[in-house]
Amino acid sequence: MTATTEAQKISFKDGKIIVPNKVILPFIEGDGTGPDITRAARKVLDAAIRIVYKGEKEINWLEVLAGEKAYNSTKSWLPAETLEKIREYKVAIKGPLTTPTGSGIRSLNVALRQIFDLYACVRPIKHFEGVPTPTKHPELVDLVIFRENTEDVYSGIEFKPGSDEAVKLIAFLKELKQDVREGSGVGIKPISEFGSKRLVRKAIEYAMKNKKPSVTLVHKGNIMKYTEGAFCEWGYEVADKEFPDYIVTEKDIREKYNGKIPEGKIVFKDRIADNMFQQLLIRPGEYSIIATTNLNGDYLSDACAAQVGGLGIAPGANMGDEIAIFEATHGTAPKYANLDKVNPGSMILSGVMMFDYFGWEKASQLILEAIAKTIKQKKVTYDLERQMTGAMLLKTSEFADAIIENMK
16 A cells, blocks of 8 residues: 555654554565565554554555665665655654665664664564574563664774774874774774663653563673763663652662562663673563663674574664664575565564554554464464474465464
8 A cells, every 4th residue: 555645644742652543654675585574564564453443544655765676776775765754754664674785884774773863772572482492481581672773883983904093093092091002993982871861761661651570771881881881870860860759779679678679660770791691591581671782782682582583573673752663673685585485573573563652552462462373373484484393384475364364
């Protein structure tokens, strides 16, 4: 379905989203397997809306171009028109995009995050019963990672070994009594109070809205005291000054409440990054919302996804204050392009996140229940079928059809 004059744009009032019943939604098909999974996801999302809202609500899909498809038709990997449409319509959903070779854009995904200041990468991670995993108790993994999206290593401030910039920066660092070997590549890792606080604030607000029991800051502040350590300190400041009626720290629980969590309070805690990897393997049930810096969040997101079955069923969103882009979190897998083969779960579940963002929870819940039922029936795509005994191998499109059948 294409955008019609009857459909309307998403807007915001006093910081709150206003979603019309018939909403215009830009989408980027994506590269490689993108067209296959995008078709499947659109089919499932449209079906859920029809079944739940019976014509009252509707998505009017508006294709915008990025990646190889954009380059082939416009000679631009990320056309200005696409950026204008996303800015105008506020929300978009996208398939995986290739990284251009020999282009000034290092990553289209990173470019979109920076252009629209999508400072929170939000990754819910939960196990579906029956999905094969390498862990003994994947059902204990039920968390959402809020990863800062614009600073840290994603700021892209680095200089090639031997370049004039690197030589000048090394010389300057030596003036500051910092010893850097000649010939080094040099990168800068900025972490700001502003960027840290708004990320932590968003994580806490999500925990409050969704009645989650805890928020955990993950950092490497024991070593990098003025970047990662500052992130942790600023996070506690947000909790203490902005949410004192909702938050209780682990220290407070020990010292003020005799080790018992006060009813209705969200536990606020922090963990060192390397320890957190171990914690999420042996005690994942103790964590529900994680707020962390960019690189830590990059590693943790994929590691947690592996615990519940991989990126094929791991959704994600890049969110700012008034613009959000929901996306498949895996790569383009070009060797499977146009084979109707890969798992569309990541993009479908990103659509579920989008429906929750819209306030269309009945449709998102229907899809979740149907996916769970389909997997229990062992009707799955090749990535899961090859690990399951007695499973039925389905194509991308057939998996979508099976989900829809289980929604009826």
